[in-house]
Amino acid sequence: MGKVKKTRKNTFNYSVNRKKLKRRARKKEAPRIVCDEIRKAWDDSRSVATNLAEMGLAADPNRALLSSAHTETGTGQKQIRKPYVIQELKAAASVPSKQTMGISSDMVLYVRHMVENYGEDYKAMARDEQNYYQDTPKQIQRKVNLYRRHHPDEYQALLTSRT
Structure with missing residues (x-):
């Protein structure tokens, strides 16, 4: 007959301070320096x-x-x-940073149309047929200001061509 294999039960070791061990391990780990x-x-x-x-x-x-x-x-x-x-x-x-936030081509066309036809009359822009998303005058003004910040020369050209 074969021998009976004796297994010892896993018991908790009360003499070890797990909190202290974890704190030491965390302290040993060097932080990742991004730069x-x-x-x-x-x-x-x-x-x-x-x-x-x-x-x-x-x-x-x-x-x-x-x-x-x-x-x-x-x-x-x-x-x-x-x-x-x-x-x-x-x-x-x-080094100049690459600008991640741009303006979509659809929004550029939308703003150009609005500025060409209405100038800076945002209430009239809100009533335009091409205002598919039913933007309020304030929302349209924000879009126009964003376009003005990204393309200042083109915006001035649109305003001067209107008059």
Whole structure:
């Protein structure tokens, strides 16, 4: 006959503090740094404040404002070991952003028609046949203002061609 396999029941270990273990694990996990420039220059062995100070960035904006007053008088010294981070951040900020919010071609045609025929009379625009969605004068005004912000030259040309 075969041996009877003895299985030990899983019991709860009361001597282990699960909350403390979870807190330690969370503390060990490094946060994901979204900014590429900062991530490349980050040193895991140093603290957050030290890392940011080496890059020339401020961990606490209130202290940074106070320390900038001291540096102007010459009492405080800043030691920036990684100045290339600030240069890369400035270069990334100076690149023009791609505008994600645009105006649909249908809305452009709608606004052009309204401005060509009515100028800036939004109540008359609300009564127009092409106002399929029954926009109120205020809604039409918002659409016209959006078009004016995105295409200022074309808007001026439409107004001048009407008169």
